[in-house]
Amino acid sequence: MDNSLNIPDDLKISDFDYDLPQELIAQTPIEPRDASRLLVVHRASGKLEHRHFRDIGDYLQPGDLLIANQSRVIPARLLGHRAETGGAVELLLLSERTDKGRDYWEALVRPGRRLRKGSRIVFADETQTVCLEAEIVEYTEAGGRVIRFFVPGQDTTTSDDPYSVLTVRQLIDRLGRMPLPPYIHEKLNDPERYQTVYARITGSAAAPTAGLHFTPHLLDQLRAKGVRVGFVTLHVGLDTFRPVEIENVSEHKMHSEEIFLDAPTAELINETRKAGGRVIAVGTTSVRTLESVASLHNGQIEPYQGATRLFVTPGYHYQAVDAMITNFHLPRSTLLLLVSAFMGKQLMEEVYQEAIRERYRFFSFGDAMLLL
Known part of the structure; x- marks a missing residue:
């Protein structure tokens, strides 16, 4: 419409x-x-x-x-690091993109210029255990990115990782922060x-x-x-x-x-x-x-x-x-x-x-x- x-x-x-x-x-x-x-x-x-x-x-x-x-x-602010370089990354999740498949989201990313298609991002908990990963799959018209999330270890049935039994959505809820507007300090x-x-x-x-x-x-x-x-x-x-x-x-x-x-x-x-x-x-x-x-x-x-x-x-x-x-x-x-x-x-x-x-x-x- x-x-x-x-x-x-x-x-x-x-x-x-x-x-x-x-x-x-x-x-x-x-x-x-x-x-x-x-x-x-x-x-x-x-x-x-x-x-x-x-x-x-x-x-x-x-x-x-x-x-x-x-x-x-949703706790839409996610703080992570680039898998390739360790550089800090901030995501602001905007909407779930079920039209693309399961666990796809549209997001704003910083630093935007460095995060190209294929870039991988890792997210860790307070003990620095990596429990969620993401890959940038495409750009959006509005300047954002479409991102596919996945839980490391979920593909292997022998994983001892306690996070591997959680869904992507549960991990976003656990790791994310409330996305307050930028003018609130x-x-x-x-x-x-x-x-x-x-x-x-x-x-x-x-x-x-x-x-x-x-x-x-x-x-x-x-x-x-x-x-x-x-x-x-x-x-x-x-x-x-x-x-x-x-x-x-x-x-x-x-x-x-x-x-x-x-x-x-x-x-x-x-x-x-x-x-x-x-x-x-x-x-x-x-x-x-x-x-x-x-x-x-x-x-x-x-x-x-x-x-x-x-x-x-x-x-x-x-x-x-x-x-x-x-x-x-x-x-x-x-x-x-x-x-x-x-x-x-x-x-x-x-x-x-x-x-x-x-x-x-x-x-x-x-x-x-x-x-x-």
Whole structure:
């Protein structure tokens, strides 16, 4: 599914830049999760309200439906060494490539120039025992690599190696580290704080961060009020890490991401719309999932599993989402374009300047907006 059509030719990424004081980039998550601030934006009037995330129920009504992304972050950062030279290698796993075969992954690699096709990488545990190996098998259009992992000794039935009984996925979970964005420099003491409380389907290279503000108690409160909650899955991939580097936005190539919307969730959405309730997307990944499915079926929501390259920019007509919960996004990012399409560029600029004036915390561990 490719929806990069209809992007205006004169849309320039430099128009979606802004200056952010470094100290406003949140380095650690706030406790409790719902103590983060919430900037409520009324799109029709332009009115802004400064609240806390725990107050979000004041703006939701019985019959509304929250749709959240239940994808769980994999420990996608792997540190290894080149088998040939011993040089240090860092991998950032982006997505499993089952189309290539078992244990194939797409990844970003450093140092990229030295890791060519056929290069072998070894990964060791804390005792320096090599327990996982990988071979680079091909390049990707986006500048990454396709990598085949294997467990040394699994081909021999007489191996005494305890690691040889583990799968590649189990070893990645054991050896990998949480892939925090490069602008976060503080150590994360509890890796679960980079997961939503409802994350359950493993596969993302980054957290769907708008959902980090929910607590189980807050979700229970909302359900008790008559707000329903449904879940979709989008495994967050390469574009989260990559700003738009081409001035002409229409020339930017969106990376493909896997999405899944099941039949019960489709039914929830259709019931909500029929009854006059609002569909409120938790985060840009939920937005892209819902809008991708709607664009397939002339605005209708039906079950879907597959890939999407949907690129939402100003001028896009939203078909499935009535309101949105989202964090503050990086300058020149596809996510900033998506939010601009929802609230209008002028209002978006006013909102971001207000957030900077009021010292909101930005990006993954930062504060949130509710766009009504």
